[in-house]
Amino acid sequence: MTSRRSVLGLIAGGAAGLAVPAGAAAYAQWAGEGTGKVLTSRIPLPKPFAVPLPTPPRARPARTTRTTDHYELTQRASAVEILPGTRTTVWGYDGIFPGPTITARSGRSTSVRVINSLTVPTSTHLHGGVTPPHSDGYPTDVVVPAMCGDAFTSGHMQSMGNGMHTSASHWTLSQGSKTYEYPLKQRAATLWYHDHRMDFSAPQVWRGLAGFFLVHDDEEDALTLPGGDRDLPLMLCDRAFEADGSFRYPGHDLSCTGTPGVQDAYMDGVLGDVQLVNGAPWPEAEIPAARHRLRLLNASNARRYDLRLELEHGGILPVTQVGGDAGLLRAPQRLDTVPLAPAERFDVVVDFSQCPVGSHVTLVNTVAGGRMRQVMRFRVARKATDDSHVPARLSSYEPLTPAVAVATRHFDFRRTNDRWTINGRRFSTAETLARPRLGTVERWRLSSDFHHPVHLHMAHFQVLSRGGRRPEASDAGWKDTVDVRPYEVVEILARFDGYHGRYMLHCHNLEHEDMAMMANFEVV
Numbered sequence: 289m290t291s292r293r294s295v296l297g298l299i300a301g302g303a304a305g306l307a308v309p310a311g312a313a314a315y316a317q318w319a320g321e322g323t324g325k326v327l328t329s330r331i332p333l334p335k336p337f338a339v340p341l342p343t344p345p346r347a348r349p350a351r352t353t354r355t356t357d358h359y360e361l362t363q364r365a366s367a368v369e370i371l372p373g374t375r376t377t378v379w380g381y382d383g384i385f386p387g388p389t390i391t392a393r394s395g396r397s398t399s400v401r402v403i404n405s406l407t408v409p410t411s412t413h414l415h416g417g418v419t420p421p422h423s424d425g426y427p428t429d430v431v432v433p434a435m436c437g438d439a440f441t442s443g444h445m446q447s448m449g450n451g452m453h454t455s456a457s458h459w460t461l462s463q464g465s466k467t468y469e470y471p472l473k474q475r476a477a478t479l480w481y482h483d484h485r486m487d488f489s490a491p492q493v494w495r496g497l498a499g500f501f502l503v504h505d506d507e508e509d510a511l512t513l514p515g516g517d518r519d520l521p522l523m524l525c526d527r528a529f530e531a532d533g534s535f536r537y538p539g540h541d542l543s544c545t546g547t548p549g550v551q552d553a554y555m556d557g558v559l560g561d562v563q564l565v566n567g568a569p570w571p572e573a574e575i576p577a578a579r580h581r582l583r584l585l586n587a588s589n590a591r592r593y594d595l596r597l598e599l600e601h602g603g604i605l606p607v608t609q610v611g612g613d614a615g616l617l618r619a620p621q622r623l624d625t626v627p628l629a630p631a632e633r634f635d636v637v638v639d640f641s642q643c644p645v646g647s648h649v650t651l652v653n654t655v656a657g658g659r660m661r662q663v664m665r666f667r668v669a670r671k672a673t674d675d676s677h678v679p680a681r682l683s684s685y686e687p688l689t690p691a692v693a694v695a696t697r698h699f700d701f702r703r704t705n706d707r708w709t710i711n712g713r714r715f716s717t718a719e720t721l722a723r724p725r726l727g728t729v730e731r732w733r734l735s736s737d738f739h740h741p742v743h744l745h746m747a748h749f750q751v752l753s754r755g756g757r758r759p760e761a762s763d764a765g766w767k768d769t770v771d772v773r774p775y776e777v778v779e780i781l782a783r784f785d786g787y788h789g790r791y792m793l794h795c796h797n798l799e800h801e802d803m804a805m806m807a808n809f810e811v812v
Contacts (some may be wrong), residue, residue, distance in 0.1 A: 297800070298422060302690075304423070305803055306415045307519075312314060319512065323556065323557055323559075323590055323591070323592055323738070323739045324554065324556045324558055324559040324589075324591065324797075324799070325554050325558070325559060326331070326555025326559045326560070327528040327554070327558055327559065327560060327561065328528065328536070328561055329528045329529040329530075329535055329536060329562060329753075330529065330530050330531040330536065330560050331371065331374065331417055331529045331530065331531050331532075331533060332498070333371070333529075333561070333569070334372050334474075334569050334570070335561060335570075336569075336659065336662050336665070337373065337570055337571070337572040337664075337665045338570070339372060339430070339568050339569065339570075339571035340568070340572060340573070340574070340621040340725070341565060341566060341568060341571040341572060341664065342566045342567060342568050342571070343520075343566065344384070344387065344388060344521070344523075344566060344567075345388050345389070345501065346388065346389050346390075346391060347359055347361070347382075347388035347389060347390045347391075350401075352467055355395070355396065355397055356396070356397040356398065356399050357392065357396065357398050358399045358401070359390060359398065359399065359400045359401070360400075360401045360403065360806065361381040361382055361387065361400060361401070361402050361403070362379070362381070362382055362383070362402075362403040362405055362799075363379065363380070363381055363402060363405060363406050363410055363431075363497065364382070364383045364405040364406065365377055365378070365380075365383070365403050365405075365406060366378055366380055366381075366383030366384065367607075368380075368383075368720050369730060370527075370529075370564070370568070370670035371533060371562075371569060374533035375533055376395050376527075376533050376534060376535060377495075377531070377534060378496035378535075379492060379496050379497055380407055380496040381402075381497065381499050384496075384567075385498075385567045386499045386523050386566060386567055386587075387496075387497070387498065387499025388499060389499060389500040389501070389502060389521060390481070390499070390500070390501045390502070391502045391504065392470070392501065392502070392504070393504055394473070394474060394475060394476055394502050394503055394504065394505035394506075395472060395505070396472060396474060396681075397469065397471050397472065398470045398603070399467055399468070399470070400467070400468045400470070400481075401465055401466070401467045401468075402431060402465060402467075403434075403464065403465040404431040404432065404433050404434065404465065404466065405433070405434070406433055407433055407435070407436075408433065408485075408486055408488065408492070408543075408544045408545055409430035409431060409432050409433070409544070410427055410428065410430060410483050410485055410492065410794050411425045411427055411428075411430045411431065411483065411484045411485045412425050412466075412481055412482070412483065412484065412497075413425030413481065413482060413483075413484035414470055414479060414481050414501060415480050415481065415631060415743070416473075416477060416478075416479040416480070416587055416613055416614060416768045417470055417472075417474070417479055417501075417746075418441075418471075418473060418474045418748075418786040418787075419468075419469075419470055419471075419746060419786075419787075419789060420787045420789065421473070421746075421747075421788075421789030421790050421791065422469075422789075423468040423469045423470065424745055424746065424789075424791060425468070425484040426460075426484075426487050426790065426792070427484055427485060427486035427487075427489070427792075427806070428458050428459045428460065428717055429459075429460040429462075430459065430460070430462070430485055431463075431464070431465060432461050432462065432463055432484070433464070435461065437721030458717040458718065459699065462770065465498060466743060467565060468625065472503060472704060472730065474503065474614070474615075474694075474748075475503070475505060475614065475615035475616070475683075475766075476503050476504050476505040476615055476616065477502075477503050477506065477611065477613070477614050477615040477633075478500070478502060478521070478583045478613075478633045479500075479501040479502070479503060479587065479609065479633075480500050480501055480523075480585055480587065480633070481498070481499055481500075481501050481589070482497055482498040482499075483497035483498070484508060487548035487549070487802050488544045488548055488636070488802065489598050489801055490537075490539075490550070490558065490589050490799050490801070491537050491542075491544055492544060492796035492800045493589065493798060494535060494537050494558070494589060494798075495528065495535055495537075498523070498525075498587050499700075500521045500523065500583070500585070500697060502521065502583070502766075505678065506684060507616070507638070507684075510615060510677070511679060511682065512675065512676050512677050513610060513637065513676060513678065514578070514579045514580050514581040514637060514674075514736055515581070515676070517655055518575075518578060518579065518580045518581060518676070519580075519583070520573070520574075520580060521566075521583040522565055522566060522582055522583060522584050522588050522664075523564075523565065523566050523567070523585050523587045523723060524563075524564070524584065524585065524587065524593060524628070525560075525564050525586075525587040525588045525589075525591075526559055526561070526562060526563055526564065526795075527560040527562050527564055528560040528561055528562060529562060529761060537550075537558065538550050538551045538554045539551075540551070548802060549802060549803060551753065552798055553798065555706075555708075555799065555801070555803065556590070556738070556799070557589060557590025557591075557797045557799045558589050558590055558591055558799055559588075559591050560588075560591075561660065562747065563659075563660055563662065563663055563664075565663060565664045566745055570659075570662055570663070570664060570665075571664050571665075572664065572665045572666070572667055573664065573665070573666050573667070574590045574667050574669045575640060575666050575667070575668060575669065576640070576668070576669065576670050577640050577641045577643060577645060577668050577669065577670065577671050577672055578639075578641055578672045578673075578676070579637055579638065579639050579640070579641065579674055579676045579678075580637070580638050580780055581610070581635060581636070581637050582607070582636050582638060582696075583633065583635050584628060584633060584634045584635070584636065585632075585633050586628040586629060586630050586631060586632055586633075587795065588630050588798060589630065589798040590654075590797045590798065591626040591630070592627070592628065592629050592630070592655060592739060592771070592800060593624040593626070593627070593653045593655070593656075593663070594625050594626070594653060594654045594655045595625060595627075595628050595647050595651060595653060595654075595663065596624065596625045596626075596651075596652055596654055597650070597652075597666075598650045598652055599643070599649060600649070600650075601647075604624055605636065605638065605639075605640075605642075605643070605649055606623065606624050607622070607623050607624075607626065607638050608620045608622055608623075608636060608637045608638075608639075608662065609621050609622075609623050609626070609634060609635070609636050609680050609762075609764070610635050610636065610637055610678060610682055611633075611634070611635030611682075611765065612632075612633065612634060612635070612764065612765035612767055613748075613765070613766065613767040613769055614748045614765070614766035614767055614768055615631050615765070615766055616635075616681050616682040616683040617682055617683065617764050617765045617767070618681070618682060618685060618687075618765075619657070619680060619681055619682060619683070620637075620678050620679075620680070620682060621761055621764060623636070623761065625654065626762065627762050627770070627771070629741035629768075629769065629770075629771035629796075630787070630796045630797055630798070631741055631743055631769045631796040632741065632767075632770075633770050634707075637676075637678050640666065640668055641800050643668045644668065645668055645669065645670060645671060646667075646668065646669075647667075647668050648665050648666065648667055649665070649666040650662060650663075650664075650665045650666075651663040651665070651666070651751075651808075685766070687750060688729060688732060688752075688781040688783070690752065690781070692729045692781070693729050693730055693731040693781060694725070694728045694730060695724065695728075695730045695731070696730070696731040696732075696733065697721075697722055697731075697732050697733070698732075698733045698735070699711060699732060699734050699735075699742075699744065699793065699807070700735045700736075701734065701735065701736045701737070701738075701740040701772060701795055701805060702713070702735075702736070702737045703737055703738065707804065707807035708795065708800045708803045709802060709804070709805065710793075710794075710805060710806070710807045711801055711807070713807070714804040715794075715804040715806040715807060715809075717807070717808070718755055719807075719808060719810045720790070720809060720810050721807045721808060721809060722807075722809040722810075723809065723810050723811075723812045724782075724784045724809060724811055724812070725784070725811070725812055726784055726785070726786075726787070726788055726811050726812065727784065727785060728784055728807065729781055729782065729783050729784070730781070730782050730784075731752065731779060731780070731781055731782075732749075732779070732780050732782055733777055733779050734770070734777065734778045734780065735772070735776075735777045735778075736772040736773065736774060738774060739771060739772075739774065739797070740771075740772045740795040740800065740805070741769050741770070741771050741772070741795065741796040741797060742769065742770055742771075742772050742778075742793060742794070742795060742796070742799065743768060743769040743793065743794060743795075744769075744782060744791075744793045745791040745792045745793070746784075746786050746787065746791045746811070746812075747769075747782045747783060747784050747786070747811075748766045748767065748768055748782070748783060749766070749767055749768070749780040749781055749782040749783065750765070750766060750767070750780065750781050751763035751764075751767065751770060751778065751779070752780060752781050753777075753778070753779045754778050754779075755775065755776045755777065767780075769796055777802070784811050786811070787809060787811065788811050788812065789810065790809075790810050791808070791809055791810070791811065792806055792807065792808060792809070793806070793807055793809060794806035794807065
């Protein structure tokens with residue numbers, strides 16, 4: 289068996305431009321659940337498909353004006369039932385997990401006041417948002433709990449950093465609350481919001497600080513895609529539980545106020561042994577025999593999915609992809625499986641009308657084993673009329689070409705001296721690795737020694753190549769996150785439209801992110 293160390297050495301050679309053997313299958317033992325270490329629950333786990341699929345409530349504006357919808361969300365601890373018969377304390381927006389779904393219109397501003405009633409600082413990032421830097425959720429731009437005084441604030445911030453280069457002068461502190469402004473000058477898309485605090489994103493998202501943010505526009509409205517109750521946002525994530533029903537996490541400091549990071553065994557990433565969809569374990573959705581739009585979001589810390597719909601008596605039910613991270617595709621495409629790295633989104637349409645009433649269709653993760661292979665189940669309960677359809681043309685944007693790129697840059701995501709780094713560097717708030725110009729396109733080469741889902745703040749991109757070959761079908765469309773896999777160099781064409789200012793790129797394996805696998809870029 290090829291050792292992990294020797295495989296990583298070969299990958300390093302590939303990233304340097306050397307020929308890498310075609311035996312990428314040697315890394316298969318680290319695919320799926322091998323992209324981290326499984327944390328085992330200490331409580332008996334429920335049977336799959338015993339609870340109904342919940343739908344996160346829609347947030348209602350606190351007020352509206354001619355140009356803006358104003359929301360308020362309170363981050364607070366709350367005891368909720370996740371495992372049947374057991375209460376789990378979550379840290380949630382409005383005390384629920386997932387948080388309320390915010391729905392918005394392209395071109396109409398959304399203002400979100402986040403009130404921090406927890407015991408720890410937070411920073412909220414609108415993932416996929418084209419957002420001004422002051423509202424982007426930079427990790428040291430934090431909302432300090434109102435109950436905490438100045439002495440706590442200064443002492444706590446000085447202790448942060450996880451070996452990163454930070455100082456008190458690099459922190460922006462909001463006492464008690466902060467209002468995030470989202471102009472939403474972007475296309476309709478399935479976005480999400482989540483905590484992005486320095487050093488502690490992983491445990492704070494693990495405890496529940498995440499929710500959907502759906503943007504609509506006229507182009508999407510003109511289509512006849514499934515809507516209403518047949519438009520299902522599905523937040524997929526894994527968790528582990530203690531014997532008392534609380535979340536289990538292998539952090540050094542479970543209060544998230546002291547030493548950051550995880551136990552050494554979990555440096556690759558933390559994987560749970562309970563599959564949650566919209567906060568429920570292995571749920572079942574009762575649906576009519578009609579087309580449904582599934583907005584698939586991987587909100588796991590480190591787990592990857594290769595999703596497939598399996599029919600009750602054998603065979604698979606294909607899906608039609610209509611959108612990705614940053615909006616509609618140009619044209620729909622059929623997929624038998626949907627690969628989903630942490631933070632990626634896929635919008636797919638599934639035609640359940642071909643399934644007999646009373647039958648079951650199971651969503652499975654083909655790169656997981658045991659009970660984690662099962663994700664959720666659909667039960668086709670009744671016949672229904674259906675006037676939706678998927679048109680041959682979805683959106684009119686044009687693909688980018690290398691000729692429009694004004695610069696080429698290389699970012700290498702790698703474990704260096706037992707530290708997760710970009711270009712051999714750990715994150716520093718004072719260091720900037722790139723200064724793209726506003727309104728331009730750049731060609732970025734992303735290389736990796738592991739599965740690193742790379743996310744760009746503010747900038748959207750198209751995948752140009754993967755491993756020196758054409759992109760895969762699942763790379764289609766505008767994206768903000770791409771899975772850079774072992775043995776691969778992924779090239780992207782990133783467009784820097786939006787705003788001047790400081791933004792980030794980082795690995796969205798949240799344990800890697802907390803261990804400094806981030807870098808600044810400044811749009812000039």
